[in-house]
Amino acid sequence: DQQVKQNSPSLSVQEGRISILNCDYTNSMFDYFLWYKKYPAEGPTFLISISSIKDKNEDGRFTVFLNKSAKHLSLHIVPSQPGDSAVYFCAASAKSNTGKLIFGQGTTLQVKP
Amino acid sequence: DTAVSQTPKYLVTQMGNDKSIKCEQNLGHDTMYWYKQDSKKFLKIMFSYNNKELIINETVPNRFSPKSPDKAHLNLHINSLELGDSAVYFCASSQSYSGNTIYFGEGSWLTVV
Structure with a gap:
């Protein structure tokens, strides 16, 4: 039972353009969402998060949008760089569940120069 | 200054052996975790400890024993x-166990032959 899904295994974008990574979840108890970035042979690095009381959070080139009614979130990277x-892993947690993170299966982003 | 460090990074061992992976965090966090990334690349929580107390144990075989x-x-x-x-295997930590960002170590690649 996969509660967090990233349906696109890969995405290729030209440098300077926008990258949009999508994530869907099924558990309505989730109240905190995060995006992590992972390079080969390294651990996941925290990128940006959003609480369920917001619908948008921005940090430099990275913006996360949350649509609670659709149980959908997306990460926008503008402009994309090599x-x-x-x-990129999407993750969700619920305070009622001791905060454990449930991860999606990841989307591999390739930004071409 | 590595915030969450784990050793060894690579470990190749034979079936039937007993091995340990160590993890330390210098962030002053109260909560620590072990996550496992399997061959399908899913990241799944195994255990979490809050102030040395076990709070999550995700149906992991009892051959796995965390110690804090x-x-x-x-x-x-x-x-x-x-x-x-x-x-x-990724070690991680967070400020507390409820609704906080989790920070990961670089991972320990375990190969059993």
């Missing part, structure tokens, strides 16, 4:  | 290793 090429 | 000597350390001991234990 160094953004990595695997 | 203090809140800055969470070690993972695995008895009678099996081929299916081959995976990447």
